[in-house]
Amino acid sequence: MKHGKWPLIVTFLVPPVLLYVFFVVSPYLQAFQISTTDWLGYSADANPVGLANFKTLWHDDYVWNALKNNAILLGLVPVLTIVLGLFFATMLAMGGRKGSAGVTGVRGGALYRTVYFFPQVLSVVIIALLWKEVYHPNQGLLTSALHGLGLPAPTWLGDPATAFWCVLAVMVWSNVGFYVVLFGAAMSAVPKEIYEAVLLDGASRFTTLRRVTLPLLWDTVQVAWVYLAIFALDGFILVQLMTNGGPNFSTDVIGVRMYDTAFGSETKFGYASAIGVVMFFLTLSVAVLSLRVGRRERIEYT
Amino acid sequence: MNRRDILRRSAAAGLLATPAAGLLSGCATSGGGDKNDAETYQGTKSAQNPLGVKEDAPLEVVIFGGGFGEEYAKAHEAMYTEKYPKAKIKHSSTQEISKTLQPRFVDGTPPDVVNNSGSSQIDFNGLVSQNALAGLDELLAAPSLDIPGKTVKDTLLPGAVEVGSYDGKFLVLNYTYTAYGIWHSAKLFADRGWSYAKTWDEHIALCKQIKAAGIAPWTYAGLHPRYMSWPLISTAIKFGGPSVATAIDNLEPNAWKSDSMRAAADAWHQIVKDKYILDGSPGLDHKQSQTAWCQGKAAFISCGSWLESEQKDVTPAGFNMTIAPTPSLGGGDKLPFEAIRGTAGEPFMVPAKARNVAGGLEYFRTMLSKKGAQDFTKKVASLTVVAGATEGVELPYGLSTVVKALDASGANGFNWVYNSFYRKLERNLVDAACGEFFSGRIGPTEFLEQCQKGADSIAQDSSIKKYKRAA
Numbered sequence: 001m002k003h004g005k006w007p008l009i010v011t012f013l014v015p016p017v018l019l020y021v022f023f024v025v026s027p028y029l030q031a032f033q034i035s036t037t038d039w040l041g042y043s044a045d046a047n048p049v050g051l052a053n054f055k056t057l058w059h060d061d062y063v064w065n066a067l068k069n070n071a072i073l074l075g076l077v078p079v080l081t082i083v084l085g086l087f088f089a090t091m092l093a094m095g096g097r098k099g100s101a102g103v104t105g106v107r108g109g110a111l112y113r114t115v116y117f118f119p120q121v122l123s124v125v126i127i128a129l130l131w132k133e134v135y136h137p138n139q140g141l142l143t144s145a146l147h148g149l150g151l152p153a154p155t156w157l158g159d160p161a162t163a164f165w166c167v168l169a170v171m172v173w174s175n176v177g178f179y180v181v182l183f184g185a186a187m188s189a190v191p192k193e194i195y196e197a198v199l200l201d202g203a204s205r206f207t208t209l210r211r212v213t214l215p216l217l218w219d220t221v222q223v224a225w226v227y228l229a230i231f232a233l234d235g236f237i238l239v240q241l242m243t244n245g246g247p248n249f250s251t252d253v254i255g256v257r258m259y260d261t262a263f264g265s266e267t268k269f270g271y272a273s274a275i276g277v278v279m280f281f282l283t284l285s286v287a288v289l290s291l292r293v294g295r296r297e298r299i300e301y302t
Numbered sequence: 303m304n305r306r307d308i309l310r311r312s313a314a315a316g317l318l319a320t321p322a323a324g325l326l327s328g329c330a331t332s333g334g335g336d337k338n339d340a341e342t343y344q345g346t347k348s349a350q351n352p353l354g355v356k357e358d359a360p361l362e363v364v365i366f367g368g369g370f371g372e373e374y375a376k377a378h379e380a381m382y383t384e385k386y387p388k389a390k391i392k393h394s395s396t397q398e399i400s401k402t403l404q405p406r407f408v409d410g411t412p413p414d415v416v417n418n419s420g421s422s423q424i425d426f427n428g429l430v431s432q433n434a435l436a437g438l439d440e441l442l443a444a445p446s447l448d449i450p451g452k453t454v455k456d457t458l459l460p461g462a463v464e465v466g467s468y469d470g471k472f473l474v475l476n477y478t479y480t481a482y483g484i485w486h487s488a489k490l491f492a493d494r495g496w497s498y499a500k501t502w503d504e505h506i507a508l509c510k511q512i513k514a515a516g517i518a519p520w521t522y523a524g525l526h527p528r529y530m531s532w533p534l535i536s537t538a539i540k541f542g543g544p545s546v547a548t549a550i551d552n553l554e555p556n557a558w559k560s561d562s563m564r565a566a567a568d569a570w571h572q573i574v575k576d577k578y579i580l581d582g583s584p585g586l587d588h589k590q591s592q593t594a595w596c597q598g599k600a601a602f603i604s605c606g607s608w609l610e611s612e613q614k615d616v617t618p619a620g621f622n623m624t625i626a627p628t629p630s631l632g633g634g635d636k637l638p639f640e641a642i643r644g645t646a647g648e649p650f651m652v653p654a655k656a657r658n659v660a661g662g663l664e665y666f667r668t669m670l671s672k673k674g675a676q677d678f679t680k681k682v683a684s685l686t687v688v689a690g691a692t693e694g695v696e697l698p699y700g701l702s703t704v705v706k707a708l709d710a711s712g713a714n715g716f717n718w719v720y721n722s723f724y725r726k727l728e729r730n731l732v733d734a735a736c737g738e739f740f741s742g743r744i745g746p747t748e749f750l751e752q753c754q755k756g757a758d759s760i761a762q763d764s765s766i767k768k769y770k771r772a773a
Contacts (some may be wrong), residue, residue: 042407043432128356136590137524137582138599145578158524158585158741247584247737263400265726267428268765285390 035272041262041269045087053274063275066245066252070233073168073253074286078228080172082221085179088116090209092180093187094195113184116177124174126243130143131170132157135242158242167242167251171235179224186220187213222291229286233279254279307766326395352444353663358388361661364403366419369612370648375417381403381668389661400424409433412653414662418474419648423460425725426474426649429708431767435473436652441663442472447671454670462646462687465719468769474722475666476646477678479685481625481704481711483549483642488622488703490517490598500628500639502537502569507630509578512601518580520573521600523588525734528728530570533604534736536628536643538566539716543636552770553761558754565631567739567746574705574742584741596621606647610700611683625707629708641714642707646687649722723769724760731756 039046135156146153236255245252262272343359372395442455466474499505509519542562549557652662675691721728735752
């Protein structure tokens with residue numbers, strides 16, 4: 001079969017690489033070029049302005065405000081999602097202990113698994129609209145529930161003090177299901193004997209998770225971390241649809257800033273590209289950093 | 303319908319690709335360039351054909367698929383092909399004007415007619431400063447299609463040309479005529495024996511009465527709080543005269559902190575302080591707040607005359623929505639109580655690089671014919687900028703109150719245009735300030751300061767082209 005290797009590789013790899021270069025790499029390079037111009041997007045005239053856009057950006061309070069929000073998302077969304085994902089996956093895989101089988105999932109695990117996965121099936125746009133209604137300050141599910149208990153309810157998305165956290169909660173909610181399945185799959189690859197041994201040693205469920213499951217799942221957690229970090233740096237769709245960055249820019253994120261600069265309230269494509277370039281480097285650094293920091297020995301089951 | 307962000311759900315397709323606007327621009331600047339070699343269509347001018355339309359030239363029309371739908375445009379297109387049977391019209395409708403058309407502008411192959419509206423409208427400041435729009439003066443000078451002895455310009459309502467002009471050049475045809483005011487249900491008021499207050503003190507007293515009756519006096523689109531900037535600025539203009547608006551439009555220093563604006567902001571702060579606003583309003587979007595109002599949960603709402611068609615599905619029968627001007631501040635107002643903000647809206651444009659510019663102008667002439675305008679009013683229950691085009695058309699209740707209010711306002715009517723000169727100033731900056739002000743988080747002083755700070759940031763931004771309008 002050796003003589004057939006190269007034609008095969010070429011046939012299968014070259015077209016995707018070409019597509020990738022054409023549709024991904026080349027626009028990236030162009031964005032770099034555009035970011036050094038004052039292009040306004042609706043004519044072919046673009047004058048080179050050097051790094052002026054980046055200089056403006058450095059002094060742009062709205063961009064810094066958006067970055068600050070992204071930083072908070074970056075700090076919280078991955079942690080919350082992974083912790084919740086791991087918790088649910090553990091409960092589904094080994095939460096039940098009373099049966100004769102030793103280690104099993106909680107009762108009704110299949111149902112939970114399906115329910116957790118629901119948000120993943122919905123398009124992000126649907127999720128945003130759905131939650132906008134949940135957060136309806138007068139008729140929404142949350143307000144009604146709180147009023148039912150005789151408690152006062154905030155205006156959720158209408159108040160800068162709460163809007164950001166409301167959006168953050170939706171981000172976590174919409175992501176957890178996927179990671180439950182991802183972690184669940186990874187856990188099923190862990191030999192059952194290990195858990196039985198742990199059980200015999202009398203470890204609690206929490207200790208099992210921390211000392212055994214987590215180290216064994218480290219690779220998967222790391223991948224999840226990178227994905228979620230990139231998601232947190234973006235967050236565009238949910239924010240744009242739920243609050244469009246408001247009220248008073250309290251939920252603004254860098255993606256919304258970029259979009260608004262080019263397609264929204266202005267047509268500054270040069271400046272928007274500069275924001276895009278900054279976003280590119282931020283995302284890249286975060287991805288590289290989290291891979292570096294999280295590097296550990298890989299465990300293989302033989 | 304550029305003031306309505308009704309397009310949330312439509313964003314779907316486009317959004318998936320947008321996290322990288324820089325990337326989206328695709329072949330961007332380098333691939334662009336003027337396609338001067340491309341054929342443009344020009345016929346011979348004659349009395350019958352004053353704009354020089356080439357009769358077999360194709361015409362491409364892009365309509366904003368918002369609250370007005372696209373049927374009215376199809377009717378206009380049919381009128382056009384009736385006159386030019388050999389012309390093929392390519393019609394399309396989208397809610398994503400900017401994303402759909404941006405590459406075509408760069409490429410030098412834009413459509414011939416664009417209805418640049420909606421929340422994804424292309425910022426006019428950017429278009430005008432890049433000379434992307436064809437001048438419409440020829441259209442104004444052309445004879446009206448079916449009103450004998452008048453040029454197109456003669457048939458338009460006052461102010462229709464000014465609002466689409468940038469530095470004196472008429473570039474944008476705003477087709478509808480929109481009044482902005484305070485709305486209430488005539489039925490609710492009749493049932494309760496209330497009458498609309500003409501002065502601010504009476505308004506506050508009425509609010510007290512309404513609140514005592516268990517109804518919230520006010521609600522507003524908390525997620526698009528700029529809706530409340532309209533009555534506030536109107537109050538200031540009626541108090542201090544139209545120069546208040548000119549100063550704001552021309553970005554004059556401290557225009558937002560003028561005495562009139564201060565008086566208006568102080569007055570409006572009263573409804574916040576006295577809690578005359580429906581609980582939870584800051585978290586409602588325009589549809590949700592308008593619906594709460596239609597359900598009788600609140601008595602007043604600020605909106606433009608598109609409100610009736612936008613709320614058609616949820617308005618109870620006999621609700622009788624009625625527009626009214628903002629109350630006068632006191633005896634010293636420069637404009638009478640009847641003065642109301644009326645302006646042309648719903649922008650249409652012909653791109654400068656369109657291949658069939660003459661056809662685009664002729665299409666506008668068709669829209670501005672009496673037949674075209676009447677058909678529009680019948681189909682979408684909105685007024686057009688064509689004077690007298692409502693004759694013989696039966697108007698729905700709300701629209702008839704708009705006509706009455708505009709008649710009463712007459713020459714005292716006023717308007718401002720900073721929102722089309724500098725889209726960002728209204729959509730982002732004043733909007734955010736209104737949100738803080740009407741939810742009670744800041745007072746009048748901070749509110750005006752925040753607005754002024756926004757205006758100053760536009761004034762200082764050398765990358766934004768500035769326009770001036772005469773008083």
